[in-house]
Amino acid sequence: xxxxxxxxxxxxxxxxxxxxxxxxxxxxxxxxxxxxxxxxxxxxxxxxxxxxxxxxxxxxxxxxxxxxxxxxxxxxxxxxxxxxxxxxxxxxxxxxxxxxxxxxxxxxxxxxxxxxxxxxxxxxxxxxxxxxxxxxxxxxxxxxxxxxxxxxxxxxxxxxxxxxxxxxxxxxxxxxxxxxxxxxxxxxxxxxxxxxxxxxxxxxxxxxxxxxxxxxxxxxxxxxxxxxxxxxxxxxxxxxxxxxxxxxxxxxxxxxxxxxxxxxxxxxxxxxxxxxxxxxxxxxxxxxxxxxxxxxxxxxxxxxxxxxxxxxxxxxxxxxxxxxxxxxxxxxxxxxxxxxxxxxxxxxxxxxxxxxxxxxxxxxxxxxxxxxxxxxxxxxxxxxxxxxxxxxxxxxxxxxxxxxxxxxxxxx
Numbered sequence: 042x043x044x045x046x047x048x049x050x051x052x053x054x055x056x057x058x059x060x061x062x063x064x065x066x067x068x069x070x071x072x073x074x075x076x077x078x079x080x081x082x083x084x085x086x087x088x089x090x091x092x093x094x095x096x097x098x099x100x101x102x103x104x105x106x107x108x109x110x111x112x113x114x115x116x117x118x119x120x121x122x123x124x125x126x127x128x129x130x131x132x133x134x135x136x137x138x139x140x141x142x143x144x145x146x147x148x149x150x151x152x153x154x155x156x157x158x159x160x161x162x163x164x165x166x167x168x169x170x171x172x173x174x175x176x177x178x179x180x181x182x183x184x185x186x187x188x189x190x191x192x193x194x195x196x197x198x199x200x201x202x203x204x205x206x207x208x209x210x211x212x213x214x215x216x217x218x219x220x221x222x223x224x225x226x227x228x229x230x231x232x233x234x235x236x237x238x239x240x241x242x243x244x245x246x247x248x249x250x251x252x253x254x255x256x257x258x259x260x261x262x263x264x265x266x267x268x269x270x271x272x273x274x275x276x277x278x279x280x281x282x283x284x285x286x287x288x289x290x291x292x293x294x295x296x297x298x299x300x301x302x303x304x305x306x307x308x309x310x311x312x313x314x315x316x317x318x319x320x321x322x323x324x325x326x327x328x329x330x331x332x333x334x335x336x337x338x339x340x341x342x343x344x345x346x347x348x349x350x351x352x353x354x355x356x357x358x359x360x361x362x363x364x365x366x367x368x369x370x371x372x373x374x375x376x377x378x379x380x381x382x383x384x385x386x387x388x389x390x391x392x393x394x395x396x397x398x399x400x401x402x403x404x405x406x407x408x409x410x411x412x413x414x415x416x417x418x419x420x421x422x423x424x425x426x427x428x429x430x431x432x433x434x435x436x437x438x439x440x441x442x443x444x445x446x447x448x449x450x451x452x453x
Contacts, residue, residue, distance in 0.1 A: 049090040054101045057094065061087045061105060065116045073254040074297070075290025078325045088120045099124035106132055111143040115150075181381040183226040187339035188376025190221075196342050196372065203364050211355055212344070212365065218274030219343035219393025221373075222419075224386065228335035234283060234312055238262040238389075238420065240333025243283065243315040244308070250320050251287050251306040257320040258287040258306060261419050261429065262336070264391065265312075272340045274392045277438060283310050286417060286431060288448055290325075293422045293429055295452035305448025307416070307431060309441055343393030344369045350401045388428055391417050398427045398451035414438070416446055427452030 049057065064087060068080040088102070095101035105117035106128075115136055122129035136147040196216070200209045228235055233243055242260045244250075251258040264284040269275040278284070285308045291297035292304040299305070324331075345352050347366050357365060373387040388396040395402065395415050413432040421427040430449045437445040 049086060052090075054091065054094050057087055057091050057101070058105055061091070061117075062108065062110070062113055065113055066110070069112050073256065073291055074294065075256045075325070076254055078290075079256065079322065082325070084116065091120075099128075111136055111139060115143065115147060178381045178384055180226070181378070182385040183224045183334075186225075186337065187221065187223045190339060190341035191372055191375040193342065199368060199371075203368065204361065208355075208357075208361065212368075215344055215351065215394075217343050217393050218272075219341055220269065220272055220274060220391040221339035221341055221387065222336045222389040222391070223339045224389075225335040225337055228333075229337060232265075233317075234263075234265050234315075236263060236265045236268060236336040236338075238334040238336065239331055242285070242318045242320075244285075244318045245310055245314065246316055248308075248310075248318065250318065252321075253289040253304055254291075256290055257322055257324060258289050259293055259324060259422060261286040261288055261293070261422065264336075264417075266309075269338065269391075272338060274340065277392060279309055279441060281312070283312055283315070284308075284443075285310070286419060288422070288429060288450075292448055292450050295421065295427060295450060299429075299448050299450040302445060302447055305429075305431060305446065307433075307443035307446045309443050341375070341393075342372050343390070344372065345394040346397040346401075348397050348401060349394065386420070388418055389420060390415075393418075395430050396428060398453060402430070402432070402449060413447065416443075421450065421452055 049060070052060065061084065064080055064084045068077055068084060071077050071080060091101040092098065099121045102117055102120050106114055106121065108114055108117065114132055118129045118132040118136075121132075133147050133151055137144050137151070197213065200212050204212060222236075222238075224238070228237070233241065239260060239262060243263070263286070264278075266279045266282050266284055269278055270280065287306040287308075289299075289304040292299035344365070347362060347369070352365070374382045374385075377385060393415060395418055411434060413434055416431040416433045416438065419429045419431075421429055428451055430451070431446045432449065433443070433446040437443075
């Protein structure tokens with residue numbers, strides 16, 4: 042079921058109101074937030090059409106205020122509000138007196154509306170002039186290529202110097218090669234195949250866009266695999282082709298728990314004969330989420346997060362734990378100026394260990410042949426800060442079974 046402007050143009054007032062009721066009730070029972078957003082857009086389109094049919098007035102909306110459903114009356118009241126605030130408040134107060142869940146919801150609506158109107162009534166505060174030094178710090182990463190990472194010999198010397206022989210052996214055994222994804226303001230290549238976060242989707246002609254809960258997944262980015270040649274750890278990944286990542290709205294926005302193969306999708310395609318592909322339905326995203334961010338690579342040595350189960354199992358003393366955290370940070374921030382390091386993103390990467398925002402993943406508790414490893418860690422999208430994590434078993438990675446990759450998410 043969908044609603045388009047062309048469909049609405051052919052409906053009379055009664056049928057428009059019926060469509061409004063159907064869509065509003067569908068919105069109320071839908072659990073998927075991304076789907077809710079789309080249905081809400083359809084409801085707004087119907088409202089706009091009813092207003093137009095009513096001569097740019099609330100006339101054709103008024104019968105909905107007498108609908109038996111309290112959910113419909115609440116939505117209709119909001120549609121009427123721009124034209125008749127008193128009537129809007131009368132209906133909302135009636136719903137509050139009705140009590141129950143709808144009464145609590147509407148009471149919260151009115152409290153929020155009051156706070157928002159008070160905020161909007163305040164005189165605007167002019168924005169201060171930008172501090173050039175702050176802009177330099179904030180934009181340093183995307184305006185500069187990555188510095189060389191710490192050499193393996195230097196890393197090993199530091200571990201052997203700062204830890205006992207046995208502890209050094211344990212820490213060195215945890216070290217993994219990671220390939221950092223370093224954002225840039227300007228692309229080094231104008232090729233549409235270049236590695237990037239977001240942007241346009243390139244796919245084979247017969248490819249079907251991934252869908253979850255009736256909603257198209259969001260394109261998260263692509264990696265041009267030939268550019269990884271010679272980087273430490275790159276032999277685990279394809280030597281050619283394009284590696285692309287997708288995620289469901291609710292998973293990548295922190296609206297719902299992730300942790301399955303269904304909520305994300307990873308594809309690996311040859312680079313020949315790829316075409317720009319549009320999703321089957323428009324995606325509800327802020328414009329900045331659709332702009333491509335060029336990426337270049339910075340290989341580095343990665344250690345597990347201090348809160349990872351595999352580190353906790355070492356039972357580090359307080360002093361050892363502090364030295365371990367400092368060492369891990371030094372590996373990431375090597376060569377980066379101290380004043381800009383806190384404003385750089387060192388978590389986006391291929392391979393290595395997951396940077397935890399919350400507790401460790403249950404996947405990471407597995408050991409042996411069936412253990413999952415981090416395939417990619419990408420920025421959280423469309424919601425709070427955090428990260429998206431794609432995990433895959435070594436055997437599936439070796440066989441290029443990216444359909445078995447699991448998407449998980451953690452947010453602040």
